[in-house]
Amino acid sequence: KRPIRFIQSASLTFATSGGSKEEALLLSAWQRSHPRVTKTQPLTPAMYRTAAKRLLGAGFTTSRLLRLPKPRPTTIIPFSYCTSSMNHTESPIGNQSVNPNQSDPTAAREEGHRRDESRKPRAEFEEEQARVLAASLRHVPRLGWTEEAMIAGSRDVGVSPSIVGSFSRKEAALVEYFMDECLQLLIDRVDSGLDLQNLIPSERVSKLVRIRLEMQIPYMSKWPQALSIQAHPVNVPTSFKQRAMLVDEIWHTVGDGASDLDWYVKRTVLGGVYSTTEIYMLTDDSPEYRDTWAFLDDRVKDAFDLKKSIQEAKYFAQDIGAGVGKSFQGLMNGVMQTMSTRGGRSSAF
Amino acid sequence: MALRSISRRFGSRVLSYRSSSVASLHSHATSFGFQQVKEEEKSKLVGNVFTNVASSYDIMNDVMSGGLHRLWKERLVGKLSPFAGMKHLDVAGGTGDVAFRIFDAVNSVKRRALRKVDEDSLEETQIYVCDINPNMLNVGKQRAAERGLGDNKSLVWVEGDAEALSFDDNSMDGYTIAFGIRNVTHIEKALAEAYRVLKRGGRFLCLELSHVDIPVFKDVYDLYSFKVIPNLGELIAGDRESYQYLVESVRRFPPQEKFATMIADAGFEKVEYENLVGGVVAIHSAIKL
Numbered sequence: 272k273r274p275i276r277f278i279q280s281a282s283l284t285f286a287t288s289g290g291s292k293e294e295a296l297l298l299s300a301w302q303r304s305h306p307r308v309t310k311t312q313p314l315t316p317a318m319y320r321t322a323a324k325r326l327l328g329a330g331f332t333t334s335r336l337l338r339l340p341k342p343r344p345t346t347i348i349p350f351s352y353c354t355s356s357m358n359h360t361e362s363p364i365g366n367q368s369v370n371p372n373q374s375d376p377t378a379a380r381e382e383g384h385r386r387d388e389s390r391k392p393r394a395e396f397e398e399e400q401a402r403v404l405a406a407s408l409r410h411v412p413r414l415g416w417t418e419e420a421m422i423a424g425s426r427d428v429g430v431s432p433s434i435v436g437s438f439s440r441k442e443a444a445l446v447e448y449f450m451d452e453c454l455q456l457l458i459d460r461v462d463s464g465l466d467l468q469n470l471i472p473s474e475r476v477s478k479l480v481r482i483r484l485e486m487q488i489p490y491m492s493k494w495p496q497a498l499s500i501q502a503h504p505v506n507v508p509t510s511f512k513q514r515a516m517l518v519d520e521i522w523h524t525v526g527d528g529a530s531d532l533d534w535y536v537k538r539t540v541l542g543g544v545y546s547t548t549e550i551y552m553l554t555d556d557s558p559e560y561r562d563t564w565a566f567l568d569d570r571v572k573d574a575f576d577l578k579k580s581i582q583e584a585k586y587f588a589q590d591i592g593a594g595v596g597k598s599f600q601g602l603m604n605g606v607m608q609t610m611s612t613r614g615g616r617s618s619a620f
Numbered sequence: 621m622a623l624r625s626i627s628r629r630f631g632s633r634v635l636s637y638r639s640s641s642v643a644s645l646h647s648h649a650t651s652f653g654f655q656q657v658k659e660e661e662k663s664k665l666v667g668n669v670f671t672n673v674a675s676s677y678d679i680m681n682d683v684m685s686g687g688l689h690r691l692w693k694e695r696l697v698g699k700l701s702p703f704a705g706m707k708h709l710d711v712a713g714g715t716g717d718v719a720f721r722i723f724d725a726v727n728s729v730k731r732r733a734l735r736k737v738d739e740d741s742l743e744e745t746q747i748y749v750c751d752i753n754p755n756m757l758n759v760g761k762q763r764a765a766e767r768g769l770g771d772n773k774s775l776v777w778v779e780g781d782a783e784a785l786s787f788d789d790n791s792m793d794g795y796t797i798a799f800g801i802r803n804v805t806h807i808e809k810a811l812a813e814a815y816r817v818l819k820r821g822g823r824f825l826c827l828e829l830s831h832v833d834i835p836v837f838k839d840v841y842d843l844y845s846f847k848v849i850p851n852l853g854e855l856i857a858g859d860r861e862s863y864q865y866l867v868e869s870v871r872r873f874p875p876q877e878k879f880a881t882m883i884a885d886a887g888f889e890k891v892e893y894e895n896l897v898g899g900v901v902a903i904h905s906a907i908k909l
Contacts, residue, residue, distance in 0.1 A: 395909050396889040399821070422703055430821030430909075433793040436701035437823060437890060437907050 400438065402428050404448040411449075415493045416442045416500055443506040446497045450513045453486045454520065461524050473575045475525045477568050480545055483517065484552060484563070495553055518542045540577070544570045649805050653868025662805045663781075667753055669862045670714070670803075674755035676857040677715055683856060684849055689717075692901050696798060696827045697721040699894075699905060702745075706793045709748045709817060711782045711810075712800020714756025716763055716775075718827075719749045722796075723774060744773065748787070750780045783809040787817045794818075798827040802873040811886035818908040824888055830895070830902035831875040837898050845870070876902045 407424025414420040418441055422432040438444040460482060467475045487494055501510035518541045547570060552563045649659050657665060673680065681689045696718060702708065702725045710719045726745050751757050757777050764770050764777075780786050782797070782804050795814045804810045814824050832838045845867040853863030874882065876893050879902075884891045888906035895902050 394889065396907055399907075399909055418701070418703070425821060431793045431819040432703050432821070433700075433706070433819075433823040434821035434907060435703070436699065436794075437905070441701070 396437075399428075399430060399434065400444075401448070403430060403434060404445055405452075407445055408449060411445070411490055411493055416446055416497050418442065421445060440505060442500050443503070443509070446500050447506075447509055447513065449490075449497070450510070450517075453483060454513070454517050456486060457483050457517075458520060467524070472525055473571045476521065476541065476544075477564075477571045479521045479524060480541075480548060480567055480571075481564055483521075483545075484549060484567075487549075487552075488560070491552070494549075498549075498553075514542060514545070518545065540574045544574055648807060648872060648874070651869075651872045653865040653872065655868075659805060663752070665865075666803045666805075669865055670753045671755045672859050673857055673862050674714070674753065674759050677756070677759065678717075680853065680857055680863075683852055688897065692827060692896055692903075693717050693721055693798060695896065696796060696825055696903055697725055699903060700794055700796065700823065700825055702726045702794070704745055707746045707748075707791060708794040708796070709750060709785075709787065709792045711750045711785075711795065711797045711814075712752070712803065713749045713796070713798060714751040714753060714760055716749055716760035718796050718798045719747050719760075719775060720763070720767065720769075722747055722794075723769070723772075727774075746776060747774055748776045748778055748792075750778045750782070750785065752779070752781050754779055783813060785813045785817055789816050790819045792817045792819060793822050794825070795822065796825045796827070799829065801826055801828055802869050807874075807879075808882060808886065811883060811888075815887045815908055820909060822908050824883065824904075824906045824908065826879075826883075826904040828873065828879075828902060828904070829870040830873070830879075830899055832899040834898045841900060876904070880904055 403421065403425045405424075406427040407421045409427070410420040410423040414423065418435055421435045421438070421441060425432045425434050435441060457479070461479075465478075465482075467478070470478065490497070500506060515538065518538050522537055522541060544567070548563060548567045551566050552560060555563045557563070649662065650656055652662055652665050670677075685692075700708075700722065702722045704726055706722075706726065708719075708722055710716075710722070713719050723745075749757070749760060751760070757779060761770070761777055764772070764775055769775055778786065782800065783806055795818055797810070797814075801807060801810060811824075818824065832841050849867050850860045850864045853866075854860040857863070873879070876895065876899070880891045880893050883904060883906050887908070889909045891904065891906040893902050893904040
């Protein structure tokens with residue numbers, strides 16, 4: 272009961288802090304449809320933000336998040352790029368090689384319609400920047416994650432390349448946009464009816480991570496550059512946040528299952544699995560990245576086994592403790608008895 | 621250095637605010653430093669100032685700012701991020717400081733290596749230096765010749781008025797004005813012209829002496845401005861009045877937020893400003909969309 276009340280109070284504070292009534296209602300509708308929230312799962316702001324973003328899209332991010340305790344302008348704007356650009360019919364994204372799997376059109380339209388209802392008008396320059404970034408992605412396999420790709424992208428859109436100068440941390444903006452867009456594609460793919468029912472949790476995780484990593488295949492030759500850009504100290508907060516959101520999303524989709532591990536540990540473990548697989552993929556030459564998927568399955572199995580091993584270790588420790596306790600008790604009893612008999616004997620002297 | 625953004629929002633402006641802004645613009649147009657002058661006379665008086673200081677302009681810049689003006693201009697050009705094939709206009713750029721920096725940024729070895737990759741950019745870079753004062757332009761041309769750029773087709777020296785530019789609409793990728801906009805009689809006209817000549821996606825950048833708000837530092841700065849600078853002017857350039865005008869005109873210029881609003885009024889998007897040295901200098905930037 273406690274977590275549900277937490278969400279309700281969270282949605283109230285969210286509503287009073289400036290969110291509209293309808294958005295608060297949407298949030299409570301989400302609560303009702305997701306009764307899986309168990310007592311063991313602490314609700315961090317990140318978690319319900321992720322879910323709320325799915326429902327509310329761009330309008331939520333640009334206007335609302337700015338008022339939450341930890342405002343993050345750098346991630347907000349890129350995220351809203353992809354949601355709005357998904358709604359633009361003239362945007363080249365849908366036809367890009369970036370998206371190998373088209374999401375179901377009716378589901379996407381529904382999602383888009385829902386987003387349109389609650390979306391606030393975005394500043395025009397943000398739209399323009401989003402369009403430039405989307406067009407730049409086409410040039411990345413050839414030019415890398417660089418200003419040149421962005422200049423070429425801006426020429427495609429018909430805007431002066433000077434606009435590239437207005438992006439803060441230029442190449443990072445492009446990489447972050449791509450990461451947000453991939454997350455959105457993953458969400459859309461899941462929403463449009465991905466079949467996860469017949470799979471055990473470890474296989475679900477594998478499948479989701481695989482879908483996400485496959486989105487990077489067209490850019491694999493330049494992906495090391497993207498990783499190094501993300502690792503720059505200036506860019507680390509944003510890239511860390513994006514990865515955290517991704518991992519959060521995957522776990523949320525997989526469902527809690529019968530996991531007893533701590534919520535944060537789960538995210539960290541999956542983050543590790545994702546990152547190691549991503550890096551393994553960089554040097555994988557096998558046809559269709561077979562080796563990478565095998566590596567991924569092994570890592571996921573290890574992670575789930577780790578959970579089992581920790582559980583077993585806990586039980587073992589408890590048993591030993593009980594055993595030691597018992598034997599200590601027996602020892603003490605023996606000692607007391609000896610003392611009392613000896614004392615008895617001595618008193619006889 | 622604090623970066624504050626004002627994004628252009630769709631909405632109506634408050635009428636009273638507009639009338640007060642008109643009043644202050646009028647006061648800028650009729651002020652020559654702390655003196656009151658007629659609008660028509662202001663540009664003549666400013667012209668005289670710069671005719672007098674042209675020859676020692678660069679030295680005085682170095683002395684007054686302790687060499688910091690170079691860093692400020694580097695920052696300005698960094699923000700612009702020039703690219704090969706760019707058409708750039710530097711207004712009130714008489715002695716060519718900013719123009720030379722842009723030229724170097726575009727033609728540096730690193731850029732040339734990358735240009736091989738960018739096959740689309742077949743057009744040559746063009747940097748136009750526009751100034752109302754021919755003396756300042758002559759100093760600039762001299763400096764170009766000293767650098768060996770005297771015949772270079774990329775640098776074009778044009779005499780013109782910031783309020784009535786002779787360039788076509790939508791022809792420039794970038795527009796910079798460094799330490800020039802406070803000398804313009806009608807700021808809003810200069811901004812409107814900047815908006816006119818810029819292409820879609822083009823950037824407007826303005827480097828200008830601005831207002832300091834930090835308590836103790838403000839007094840130090842005022843002391844330095846009014847006591848030290850005119851004396852330096854007399855000592856080095858032999859012209860106290862011009863430098864008195866300079867420090868007074870800085871005080872009469874609208875503060876950062878106000879100027880940012882004016883830029884937004886001209887039609888620009890994503891208007892931001894960055895204070896350098898606690899507000900002594902501010903770089904305002906905006907995009908035309």
